[in-house]
Amino acid sequence: MAVPNNYSFSLQDVRSEINVGSTSLTECFYQADGFKFDSDYEGLKNSLRNFRNYGVVEPTVSISPSSRSTSSVSNTFTVTVSSNTNWTVSDNASWISHNITSGTGNNSFTVTCMANNGSSSRSGIITVSVSGASATLRITQASPTQTTYSISLSKDINAQQSCFRPKQTYYLGGNSNFSQATNLYANSSGSLKAGAGFYSDGGLIRYWNGNSFSGSSNLCLSNA
Structure with missing residues (x-):
């Protein structure tokens, strides 16, 4: 609980709030959290009265940006923190890193995202936490640009009939060779x-199930 919001409190009240064993007022100021002083009473921090209402201020934190979309390449950006106390930084993804793990008050830190070499986009969250509150940043990283190869193919629900249908332009992935x-x-x-x-x-005939090629390849009968 906070130091009372009046002048009836004692040094013992202050020591209990700060959890200091010493009976020295100087030591109490040294051990105190500067963010917990009430700005109306903190003064020059040289009098017991400066501790009036100490600890009543609720910790707050916000960050900017709160969301970020990035390309698939490795990139670094800055996150700005607004807070009235000490805070910590954490993340939930191995491809995300930050240059600090903790800070104080209004400050900033940098975030680095490793290159995404996978086949799909991915997301991760950075959390900046204070006692009783937190702010999050969601990062979404795009997948690498697909390299495709144009090809003229015919299609049908019947394997052999697909050899004789009108051709249309499609695009291969993974290799320019249809097989x-x-x-x-x-x-x-x-x-x-x-x-x-x-x-x-x-x-050549291949079956595509909408997500991948499956089954064995066959030759058109006229080419068998």
Whole structure:
């Protein structure tokens, strides 16, 4: 509990609030948290009266930005902290790091995101905490840009019929060779996968289930 908001308190009240064993007022000022003084009474911090209402101020914290979207490449940015007390920094992702783990009052720190070499976007959270409160920053990092290769393919629900349907432009992922490609897209950016069905380049037939190629490859009968 805080030191009373009047002048009837004693040095013992102050010692109990700060948890100091010494009976020295100077030592109490030395051990006190500067953020817990009431600005109306802290004065020059040389009198017992300066401890009036000490500890009543609630810890607060806010950060900017509170969200951040980044590209897939490694990048660093600054986070600004506004607080009236000491705070700590933590995160929940191995690809996120920060240059400090704690700070005091209004301050800032830098965040570094490692390059995303995976196949999908990812997110992580940084938390700045004070006693009884916290502020969070959500980081979303994009996946690497897909490299695709255009190809003319025909499609059908029947394997052999796919060899003779009109061809359309699709986009391969993973390899420019149809027989070795691992992905099939409907657009060049690789953000939209092709629909399920049998696809053929006129010689080879492969089944695409909408997410991956499956089953064995076959040859068109006219090419067998």
